[in-house]
Amino acid sequence: MSFILTFLLMFAFWMLLSGQTQPILLLLGVISSLLVAYWSHDLFIGKADIGQGIVRFLRLIRYIPWLLWQIVLANLHLVYLTLHPKMPIEPTMMTFKTNFNTDMGVFILATSITLTPGTVTVEATRDEFVVHSISKTTAESLVSGEMQARVKEIEGHRV
Amino acid sequence: MDVKTIITAVLLFTGCFFIVVAAIGVVRFPDFFARMHPAGKGDTLGQALILLSLMVYEGFTLITVKLFIIMVFILVANPTGSHFIAKGAYVAGVKPTKAHEEVDISSSEVAVSSTSKKHCGVDSAS
Amino acid sequence: MFEIAEIIIVLAVFLVLYRTIVGPRFFDRALAANVMGTKTVVLLVLIGFVYARPHFLDIALVYALINFIATLAILKYRESLGLD
Structure with a gap:
């Protein structure tokens, strides 16, 4: 097959x-x-469940428009930071815990964190993420955990 | 000057603007982890906009499909590559300019560690 | 129109080339080389449109693949040799 x-x-x-x-x-x-x-x-493909893969792919398509909008917001924020004469950045590193079952969830969350405003993934495993954020407000928007909930919904995670 | 040309020009020069801003950011930001931000984001959106403008200019042919494949590949590969460089730098011990913070996302409160000497990988209090 | 866009992108490549030469550490250079590779892919596609030769798109696709693999390969190489 x-x-x-x-x-x-x-x-x-x-x-x-x-x-x-x-x-x-x-x-x-x-x-x-x-x-x-x-x-x-x-x-x-290997021994992966093909039906579950298709279901996850359809859920991923539903996630993409939100991600594209976040990319546009991220770039406008980046333009503001780069062209501001004093460059108002406050870089911080932070660690937070996650619990994912699949590597696909880790990959999608890591890519999404890199593409959304003000944060870049530095290290990503199933248990722990290390994120570099460039200003205070963007760090707080990550803490609200909306993106993580969306990625877990793609994965089919029952909390 | 029909509508298609105007859409193409707007998307093309917006993409060029984002690419130039990314280049300025890579040159101007002060430390390595700050330079990750323009490299990971500005380039990704810039190339996506330029290839999108060429797709609008071309109409629907096989060339459009190839442009779409290139665009999706770079959209996936560019954040992955910059994350790989960041991980290499983190493991090799490149330090950011500010102190480390511990953030617990499940209880949604920011616990800033008062001592800045705390090691990065060890998570104790949460 | 495409020619103007090409000139702008080449200027951006020269800006990033500064970081590739000056960059204080190895990782800054690797990052700047990755950014230059992405800009080169866009430049190849634009050249294909200026000269009306669609074969440049295949070259751009292969260059995008090579750029990604090269970033991974050079970091692995650094790990084994301990460059800085």
């Missing part, structure tokens, strides 16, 4: 990148997709 799915994804990617339908190119695409799928299907 994972072999067939990997093969189909790889062949779709080949078609997107080449965009030509001559028989020799299609044959080469099938051969290379088969080779890649044979060597790496256990790494790419």
